Amino acid sequence: MNLIINIIIGGLISGSTFALLAIGFSLIFGVARIVNFAHTAFYMLAAYCIYVAAQLMGLHPIWGMLAAIVLVALLGMISYKALINPIREHEGAVLIATIALAMIFQEVMSLIFTGTYLSVPALIGGYFKLLGVKVFYQQLLTFCAALLVMVVLWVLLMKTKLGLAIRSTAQDREVANLMGINEARVAMMTMGLSVGLAAFTGAIVVPLTVLEPQMWGGPLVMMMAVVVLGGLGSIKGSFIAAYILGFAEALVVFLAPMGAYLKGSVALSIMILVLLIRPEGLFGVYFEEER
């Protein structure tokens, strides 16, 4: 019984993390066709922001969270404008530019904070017992905050004018432009939104993990797997795929021998098996290639 609850908690937490990351990644891919390898590097930056605010400046972590989201979203928009926008027609160059950006963030962080493992206190301490298993309030908070943000995002995308603009640009950039949507501005706003989501994820997850400059590599791969499994550009797909892979990871960690090493392998193998049956992912639309 304990095991089951542990698996459920682990699956829900990592599933929500992946879902938030993957939705942000999907958004900017859909609107601007940018494969942003630096997405999880922004998540890492946000985590460090909170560390600075909470541990070094002694502020309440909540201020750190707010500052992290605003600062990182701004940084994302600036780097989009300065580095990615000028080379957007060259697909390969954009790929490398984002990889280089991620490397730069990692190196700057390891220069400032060195490579040591750091940690951040939980927003709310303490725990309660659920059928004999310790459930930390921070875990509950992370999960609820992730769900709340996903609902807010859904409302933003479906009910507001900005959301309509984002969705129509994702569907067809040229037609959206003809309808009077400022495509460049929408792409910029989406970049801010997407990076802001990454920052938020970093902010709510950091009390549960350790901080190090290389912490963006693992989530990056899982996020990619989620996005591919769910179907590129499909937010519903990302959401469901995130929980599938999150639970797969948790199951492997708790049940299989050597599970901690194999968790990535198993989750990625599930992705490949699904792709064998449905090459467009679970909820993706099958594009006949763009010519």
Add this chain to the structure above:
Amino acid sequence: MRLIFFYLGKLFTIIKNEVLVLPSRVAVGLFFLFMLLLPLFTKDIYLLRIFTLTSIFAIFAASWDLLSGFTGQMNFGHALFFGVGAYGAALLNLHASIPPWASVPLGALCAVLAGLIIGIPCLRLRGTYLALTTLAFPIILTGLIFAFPSFTGGELGISGIVRLTQSRVGDYYTVAVLMLGLCTVMWKITDSNIGIIFHAIREDEVAVRASGVNTTRYKLLAFSLSGFFAGISGGLYAHFMRIAGPSTLDLFLSFSVVIYAIFGGVVTIYGPVGAVFVLFPLLEFLRVVQNYRTLMFAVVVLLILLYMPDGLFAWLRDKIEKECPRCKIRNIATRHTCRVCTAPLD
């Protein structure tokens, strides 16, 4: 005797009329000479080591270009081939005590097998889906390596492999000659009919299929050819470093090969090779400022891409050469008329 003179004369004419007229061809010739003559001028172990590693990675980067540049099948997990080649050669050498001259090609055949295995599911995917899926394979293999440490050495890797040759100069020559040879072979492949089909698959796969070409077969061929060359570079790396560890499957290695290729200019073969010869020694010499090394590397890559998004060598070549508008033959930029059809170049 007259026959020899005849052929010498012919060689001279070819050099004069085909090589010396274009600066890019002269540069390639000088590069060959430089690689072959380097140990005559310096016996510095450190320098030779850098150039040996550079050559190994040059093969690796060119093999990525053969697959992803030419057929457009974006492979973000190219380290898989490198790692399989390295582990294959190391295991064969250690357990079956096969000498390097056989274990490297056999390791490369393992990489071809890996290429076929990942090629078959990946054939149904395209574009970004393919790029993100291929990213997964080296990570799956890394997980397996960590999970079965008794066979694979786990985190420490497999050590105690036989050296490539007995001396550093020998190592250097083996790798350098192989690099020059294999890159020429790759360039020849891309210049042949197969290469034209690869080009066409990238440009418009539907049209190629409509012209009666079995694109699936050609894509698999690209996967296995690229896997073979990358596997050779992996095997050479294992024998040169005398260790095959999980770092050969690293995410960063997959990324860096893409960086090399796009930095130098894709769909050229010479671009990635040149880029490795610029970036890899640069990364070595930046060791003076150890802490800032990767940072400066990334900044250099980013800045160069901002100004030359088509790649460094494609940009350079466009600066020193012009294409004749009528007969599409390349000319040195200083000419005013085409060297073949005398059409005015603008």
